[in-house]
Amino acid sequence: MKNCILYILFIISLFSCSKEIDEIEILPYAPISLDETAGNWKTFVLTSPDEVMISEPVPVTDASYLSELDSVKNKVLPNLTSKQKELVQYWGAGAVLRWNEIGRELSARYNVPPASNDEGIYPVPDPSNPLADPKFPFANPPYTARALAYLSVAQYDALVSAWKYKFQFNRKAPYEVDNSIKPLLPPSELPAYPSEDAVVAQVSFAVLLAMFPGEGPYLRSKLEECMNVPIWAGTNVSSDINAGIKLGAGVAVKVMARAKTDGMGAANNQSLTSGMIEHAKSLGIVNPWESQESPSRPPMLPNYGAVKTWNFDRNTLENIRPSLPYLENSAEFKKDLDELKSIQKNQTRKQAAIANYWADGPSSYTPPGHWHRYAAKAGVDAEYSEIRMARMLAYVGTALMDAGIACWDTKYYYYSPRPQQFGLKTSVGLPNFPSYTSGHSTFSFAAATVLSSFFPDKETLFHEYAQEASDSRIYGLIHYRVDCFMGGSHGNLIGDYAVKRAREDGADD
Amino acid sequence: MKTYIFLVCLIFFFAHKSLAQMPHDAIYMNKNLTCGALVYGNSSFTEYWENSLKRENQNIGKLTSESMTAMIAYGISKKINFIAMVPYVRTYASEGNLLGQEGFQDMSFWLKIKPLTYKGFAGHLGMGVSIPMTDYVPDFMPLSIGYGSTTLTSRAILSYNHPSHFYVNASFAYHLRGNTEVDRDAYLNDDQLVYSNEVPVPDAIETAFRLGYLKKDNQLELFAENYSCTSGDYIRRNDMPFPSNDMEMTQVGVYGKYQPKNIGVNAKLAYVVDGLNAGQSTTFSVGLLYLFNLPILK
Numbered sequence: 001m002k003n004c005i006l007y008i009l010f011i012i013s014l015f016s017c018s019k020e021i022d023e024i025e026i027l028p029y030a031p032i033s034l035d036e037t038a039g040n041w042k043t044f045v046l047t048s049p050d051e052v053m054i055s056e057p058v059p060v061t062d063a064s065y066l067s068e069l070d071s072v073k074n075k076v077l078p079n080l081t082s083k084q085k086e087l088v089q090y091w092g093a094g095a096v097l098r099w100n101e102i103g104r105e106l107s108a109r110y111n112v113p114p115a116s117n118d119e120g121i122y123p124v125p126d127p128s129n130p131l132a133d134p135k136f137p138f139a140n141p142p143y144t145a146r147a148l149a150y151l152s153v154a155q156y157d158a159l160v161s162a163w164k165y166k167f168q169f170n171r172k173a174p175y176e177v178d179n180s181i182k183p184l185l186p187p188s189e190l191p192a193y194p195s196e197d198a199v200v201a202q203v204s205f206a207v208l209l210a211m212f213p214g215e216g217p218y219l220r221s222k223l224e225e226c227m228n229v230p231i232w233a234g235t236n237v238s239s240d241i242n243a244g245i246k247l248g249a250g251v252a253v254k255v256m257a258r259a260k261t262d263g264m265g266a267a268n269n270q271s272l273t274s275g276m277i278e279h280a281k282s283l284g285i286v287n288p289w290e291s292q293e294s295p296s297r298p299p300m301l302p303n304y305g306a307v308k309t310w311n312f313d314r315n316t317l318e319n320i321r322p323s324l325p326y327l328e329n330s331a332e333f334k335k336d337l338d339e340l341k342s343i344q345k346n347q348t349r350k351q352a353a354i355a356n357y358w359a360d361g362p363s364s365y366t367p368p369g370h371w372h373r374y375a376a377k378a379g380v381d382a383e384y385s386e387i388r389m390a391r392m393l394a395y396v397g398t399a400l401m402d403a404g405i406a407c408w409d410t411k412y413y414y415y416s417p418r419p420q421q422f423g424l425k426t427s428v429g430l431p432n433f434p435s436y437t438s439g440h441s442t443f444s445f446a447a448a449t450v451l452s453s454f455f456p457d458k459e460t461l462f463h464e465y466a467q468e469a470s471d472s473r474i475y476g477l478i479h480y481r482v483d484c485f486m487g488g489s490h491g492n493l494i495g496d497y498a499v500k501r502a503r504e505d506g507a508d509d
Numbered sequence: 510m511k512t513y514i515f516l517v518c519l520i521f522f523f524a525h526k527s528l529a530q531m532p533h534d535a536i537y538m539n540k541n542l543t544c545g546a547l548v549y550g551n552s553s554f555t556e557y558w559e560n561s562l563k564r565e566n567q568n569i570g571k572l573t574s575e576s577m578t579a580m581i582a583y584g585i586s587k588k589i590n591f592i593a594m595v596p597y598v599r600t601y602a603s604e605g606n607l608l609g610q611e612g613f614q615d616m617s618f619w620l621k622i623k624p625l626t627y628k629g630f631a632g633h634l635g636m637g638v639s640i641p642m643t644d645y646v647p648d649f650m651p652l653s654i655g656y657g658s659t660t661l662t663s664r665a666i667l668s669y670n671h672p673s674h675f676y677v678n679a680s681f682a683y684h685l686r687g688n689t690e691v692d693r694d695a696y697l698n699d700d701q702l703v704y705s706n707e708v709p710v711p712d713a714i715e716t717a718f719r720l721g722y723l724k725k726d727n728q729l730e731l732f733a734e735n736y737s738c739t740s741g742d743y744i745r746r747n748d749m750p751f752p753s754n755d756m757e758m759t760q761v762g763v764y765g766k767y768q769p770k771n772i773g774v775n776a777k778l779a780y781v782v783d784g785l786n787a788g789q790s791t792t793f794s795v796g797l798l799y800l801f802n803l804p805i806l807k
Contacts, residue, residue, distance in 0.1 A: 019688070112748050356692035
């Protein structure tokens with residue numbers, strides 16, 4: 001009896017404080033390089049790094065500068081609250097990284113398919129009324145790939161421009177002007193005007209607000225934090241910040257001008273599907289894809305394949321489109337289907353775990369978000385500067401969006417049926433669009449290819465991840481093997497175009 | 510599964526007579542008396558509360574969870590009883606394409622003591638621990654067979670038995686629930702993205718009132734139970750449930766037991782009348798009970 005009570009007390013002790021979840025903390029670090037020449041790197045949307053103009057700063061001997069410096073030194077730094085110090089540590093890990101995380105979190109929050117109404121209709125999310133039910137956007141994988149691509153491209157172009165001005169004007173950071181100022185973040189010799197944090201804050205705010213229009217108050221609060229942190233940290237004065245805001249706003253306008261005309265507005269054109277189905281039948285698809293949901297849900301973004309790509313043109317997209325999938329009456333098709341039937345009967349716990357790990361379904365940041373996360377982590381581990389981080393994410397991000405576009409083009413070109421149309425179940429949930437090719441495989445191999453070129457020592461790891469993400473769709477019973485390996489090699493090709501572009505942007509000269 | 514049925518059958522072979530009992534009731538067995546039971550349970554719902562919105566889901570239809578539980582209760586003394594339970598659970602949906610799950614769920618061990626008695630009144634304390642037996646998937650909800658959370662339950666019961674054989678009792682239980690581990694490495698909790706595979710499962714409070722008639726070994730009881738998490742987030746619009754959800758439900762039901770000899774049967778029928786982030790379940794169970802004196806096993 002006594003032993004029993006002791007045992008129970010022991011178990012109680014195991015439970016104490018157990019609701020806390022430990023997450024990996026990313027701390028501020030000093031980048032291994034300032035990347036002084038980054039002002040000359042080739043941009044994605046800007047035609048030149050000084051396309052958006054900012055005025056020349058006053059010298060550090062000017063009265064107005066000295067007054068700003070005095071404010072940082074004698075008003076701000078001595079009166080920091082613990083909350084402000086906490087925010088300095090949080091944002092000090094990198095504004096590019098943190099805004100990427102914010103983009104991922106918003107994607108996860110908005111990634112729920114609309115519910116059908118009483119008439120059995122699925123209302124289309126309305127951008128002019130984003131918080132109504134269903135909320136706008138439905139941040140599915142193509143939407144998220146695009147949102148994060150524009151975010152990363154805008155950050156990168158804005159930072160190239162910022163770097164150009166930084167080294168052109170060469171105005172020093174407050175702690176270099178006045179040695180008695182002790183910054184709260186690792187000091188560097190990077191010129192302070194315009195503030196890179198403010199540039200990233202403003203450009204990220206503008207892009208994410210356009211992508212998630214219901215999140216104004218939340219995004220504004222993040223903008224306020226991010227642009228104030230350099231003042232609290234003693235790394236910028238207010239005119240550094242103001243110039244950064246101006247530059248960020250100007251670059252955002254240019255980048256969003258591309259977004260407005262990239263064809264996303266027509267991506268959900270459902271009137272095209274009957275023609276697509278007829279076309280697929282003409283190619284030999286016996287039973288084209290049909291929604292397995294009840295009531296039947298219109299397919300996800302049938303015209304996303306027509307959205308403008310980043311790293312290759314339309315002709316290339318058509319040239320590299322995967323060839324016809326195995327047709328229903330072929331031996332190869334039967335073999336793939338039998339494999340799924342056998343997994344359904346004997347799915348191992350390991351297979352289920354892989355399927356679950358990579359599922360990245362509703363309420364997640366989707367596969368593009370998952371790969372942005374890996375990319376950002378690799379950039380932090382390599383102690384990348386802000387601009388090198390933004391550059392790498394821009395190539396990964398555009399490759400992921402290109403992968404989404406090319407994969408969606410393929411899906412609706414062939415309009416092929418899901419395994420569930422042949423009686424299979426799923427342990428991860430069934431996406432509502434045609435089967436061939438696998439989006440996960442295309443996204444993952446495209447991202448792994450780009451990441452491998454940035455981090456050659458992790459090439460094997462990234463390709464193992466991609467292979468696992470690809471296999472996960474077979475283990476989850478929602479893709480035939482042919483969908484996965486054809487999607488994977490398509491993804492490799494798509495990634496190669498991003499790598500080629502990166503080799504020519506001047507960063508590695 | 511077969512092993513457990515065999516064990517229970519084996520136990521049933523040796524017999525003596527007393528009362529079957531459960532962790533939440535006010536019934537005790539005499540020293541060394543043992544009750545083995547095999548209980549089939551079936552719980553299903555077609556409507557559920559998505560946060561507070563009552564709805565159906567045509568892609569799930571009717572969600573059913575069946576269980577077979579092997580149970581053994583043992584009288585350490587007349588006032589201290591020990592109970593152990595092992596459930597095997599199977600789930601399936603009548604519509605849609607979500608794959609049903611099955612497996613051994615959480616085994617539990619309970620101690621129940623009666624430190625206070627005064628006339629017909631008695632105070633009881635119960636303590637139990639429930640531990641996942643297998644590495645089942647806890648976040649493929651609502652198809653998952655369990656939460657994958659180790660749970661420690663403390664329960665206090667106040668009972669009154671009237672000489673007319675009628676009884677009432679009220680109980681209060683606190684379920685301290687440990688975190689669960691999921692296969693994914695990030696998830697949303699209360700709209701925040703958490704970069705971890707560990708999910709907090711909220712604690713829960715269970716209150717119950719029972720009114721019944723107990724004569725010899727036969728029993729008929731009406732009950733009302735409320736199960737409420739003390740924290741947790743909600744099911745987002747048109748999303749699936751998650752182990753971190755603040756689940757609440759109030760259920761009413763009837764329980765009966767008939768035990769003419771060593772062999773007896775019990776049955777339960779319950780219905781959820783109100784809830785939050787939970788299914789409006791109808792549950793029934795039938796059990797086969799067998800009573801015997803443990804030393805006979807020596």
